[in-house]
Amino acid sequence: MATLEIRDLHVSVEADNSTKEILKGVDLTVKQGETHAIMGPNGSGKSTLAYSIAGHPKYTITSGTVTLDGEDVLEMSVDERARAGMFLAMQYPVEVPGVSVSNFLRTSATAIRGEAPKLRTWVKEVKSAMEQLQMDPAFAERNVNEGFSGGEKKRHEILQLELLKPKIAILDETDSGLDVDALRQVSEGVNRVHATGEVGTLLITHYTRILRYIKPDFVHVFAKGRIVASGGPELADKLEAEGYEEYTKGGPVSG
Ligand code: ADP
Ligand code: MG
Ligand code: MG
Numbered sequence: 734m735a736t737l738e739i740r741d742l743h744v745s746v747e748a749d750n751s752t753k754e755i756l757k758g759v760d761l762t763v764k765q766g767e768t769h770a771i772m773g774p775n776g777s778g779k780s781t782l783a784y785s786i787a788g789h790p791k792y793t794i795t796s797g798t799v800t801l802d803g804e805d806v807l808e809m810s811v812d813e814r815a816r817a818g819m820f821l822a823m824q825y826p827v828e829v830p831g832v833s834v835s836n837f838l839r840t841s842a843t844a845i846r847g848e849a850p851k852l853r854t855w856v857k858e859v860k861s862a863m864e865q866l867q868m869d870p871a872f873a874e875r876n877v878n879e880g881f882s883g884g885e886k887k888r889h890e891i892l893q894l895e896l897l898k899p900k901i902a903i904l905d906e907t908d909s910g911l912d913v914d915a916l917r918q919v920s921e922g923v924n925r926v927h928a929t930g931e932v933g934t935l936l937i938t939h940y941t942r943i944l945r946y947i948k949p950d951f952v953h954v955f956a957k958g959r960i961v962a963s964g965g966p967e968l969a970d971k972l973e974a975e976g977y978e979e980y981t982k983g984g985p986v987s988g
Contacts, residue, residue, distance in 0.1 A: 736765070737819075743756055766930045772977075774980075833877070902933070
C-alpha cells in the first residue's frame with residue numbers, strides 16, 4: 734500500500750520583498766485507502782500545504798521531507814508526481830484553451846497509466862463516471878476550465894479523481910461554493926473512490942459541513958502552520974460544535 738509521508742515540513746513564500754514562513758513543521762502520514770480531513774481556520778496555511786506538495790513554484794521548501802513510498806516527491810517534476818500516483822486537484826486550476834475535457838482526461842490517463850486507454854472502453858468509463866456525478870454529457874466537449882462555474886470545477890476535479898485512480902489524492906476546499914445537491918454528489922464521488930480501498934485522500938477544508946457526507950478515518954486540526962491536534966471523526970463533531978478558537982488562542986502567529 735502506497736504511503737505519503739510529510740515530515741517536519743517548513744515552507745516560506747516571498748511577499749512584499751520579505752520572506753514569510755507559512756508552514757512550521759507539518760507532520761502527516763496518509764496511506765492508500767485512508768481518508769484524512771485537514772480542518773482549520775482561514776489563513777492557517779492549508780492551501781500552502783497543498784500547493785507545496787503539488788510543487789507550486791511560489792512556495793519554497795526550507796526544510797523537511799515529502800515522500801511517496803520513500804521516493805522524494807519534492808525532487809519530482811509535476812508530471813512525475815502524477816505518474817507516481819499523486820493527484821493534486823489544484824495542479825490544473827487554469828484554463829487550457831482548445832483542449833476538451835474528454836481529451837484532457839484521456840491524455841492524463843495515458844500519462845499516468847503509461848499507455849493510452851482503449852478508446853471504446855474509455856468512452857464508456859467517462860460516460861458512466863459523468864452520469865454518476867450527474868454531469869451533462871456535453872460537458873466532455875467543453876474546453877478545460879473555460880467558463881466553468883465553481884460547481885463545474887469541483888465536479889471536474891472529482892471526475893478526474895474517479896477516472897485517473899491515483900494512489901494519493903489531495904483535494905483543497907472541494908466543498909467551497911457548492912450548493913447542497915452538488916456537495917452531496919461530489920461527496921458521493923469521494924466516497925466511491927474511498928470504497929475502492931485504493932486511494933488515500935487528503936481532504937482539506939475550512940467547513941465541517943462536508944463531513945456530514947464524507948466520513949474521514951482521521952481528522953486533523955491545522956492552525957498557525959502546523960497540525961495541532963489529530964483524532965477520529967468525533968474531532969470533526971467537536972469542531973462543528975466549538976469552532977477553532979481553542980486552537981488559535983494567543984492570536985495569529987506572524988511569520
Ligand atoms: P488557508 O488555505 O488555510 O486559508 P493559505 O495557505 O492560503 O491558508 O495562507 C496562509 C498564509 O500564507 C496567509 O497569511 C496567506 O496570506 C499567506 N500566503 C499564502 N500563499 C501566499 C502567496 N502566494 N503569496 C503571499 N502570501 C501567501
Ligand atoms: Mg520544525
Ligand atoms: Mg485555503
